[in-house]
Amino acid sequence: MLRHFLLLAAVLVTASIADAKPRTWTSADGAYKLDGELIGSNETTAILKRRGSGRLAAIELADLSEEDRNFVKKQGKSGSKQEAGDDLEMHTWTSREGLKIRAKILAYGKKEYTLDRKLGAVTINGKAFSTFDPLHQKLILRVLSVLEKTPLEKQSDLNKFVSLFAGQPKSYPLEGVLMELPSGDQIAVPFFMFSEKDLEVLQAGWENWQKYHTDEDARAREDLMMRSEASHYQQSMAQEQQRQQLEVLKFNMAAVRTGLTSIWEVQIAPNRGVYGRPTSIMVTARDSLTATQMVLPNYPGFSM
Structure with a gap:
């Protein structure tokens, strides 16, 4: 080691x-x-x-x-x-309810969700709901729950809700951003879904984008500015989190130098019948027993 x-x-x-x-x-x-x-x-x-x-x-x-x-x-x-790659453009966004969305921002947009039933299957814009990526499904259910002020938590809830339409499709006009999920699925996420901090960045150029309804070049420029600002915002958030982590590490190291605590590496492995791999966790503690007691509760089914 x-x-x-x-x-x-x-x-x-x-x-x-x-x-x-x-x-x-x-x-x-x-x-x-x-x-x-x-x-x-x-x-x-x-x-x-x-x-x-x-x-x-x-x-x-x-x-x-x-x-x-x-x-x-x-x-x-x-x-x-x-090298710049698509993965570098993927960031984690947060909804008002705390849902974490790992996605790439593509553009501003206006889009309709058309909810319907075809051949017994619930469809969104003509595509069967069951064929969407799980995260995409969850986002759709959250959006519809807000729009209808009705809790829709799973596909069975959506099926019951659509059955009330009497065979008539229902459309919802949305304003927000187009996002691409890691699966490659693209989804329109309305502004009202985002947390206040994320919304401040994503909505900044929305009014300008709307003004240029006939100028594709101007709209493309606003899209680019929004993506760039969003990327900078996410990087700044990540750097701040790292800075806070480093400050905590400085504090811990100071405690180690003064003899108040020590740094321990606790090596753990899964018990028989428990799926997992052996791993090691670094913690600051007064003694090995305390270090072990800090680690094991977070890894049920593992032993030191």
Whole structure:
């Protein structure tokens, strides 16, 4: 295992390494591996964000393999620029009710939801509801629940609701943004679905976009501005979260230096019949018993 697990050195100044892709890191002796992404480094230390848990760990470069040390050095020199890809445009948005939506913003738009029943199946704009991606289904149910002021939580609720239409389709005009889900499905999400913070960004240029109803170039420009502002907003939010994490790590490291606490690595594995993989969790605690008591309740079915 890596000999020195430092949560954060007091004098560490990190170089911003945004949107690094996760990779597998290996200790110098090859005995220990860690999956994560590089989010910062200096001449002696690399800060990694663990894949899955998202926990940060600061690891001395001397404890890493030569390949990993070269990777960190290369990232520092290149300014950590990465090729732009669709994944980089995917961000997490939040609805007023707290639903997290991982999606890419495409454009402003006006669209109608037409709810109908064909051959016994509920359809949205002519497509069977059952064929939509699960997240897409959940979004549709949330939107219709707000519009109709009726709780629609699952497909059976929607089936009962549509049965009241007496064979007549019903349309709902919507104003909002067109989003693309990781599955490739595209969905129109009305403005009223977003949290107040997200809405401030997404709705900023909506009035201008509406004014240019005959100017496709102007509308395209407003779409681009909205996407750029949304991307900047999401990156700023992510950087603030990382900054807060680093401040917490500084506090923990100060406690370690003064002897108030220690850093423990608790290694756990799933019990027989429990699905999962062995993993390790870093915590600050006074002793190993306390560290274990902090970790195990969060991993039912695992043992140290």
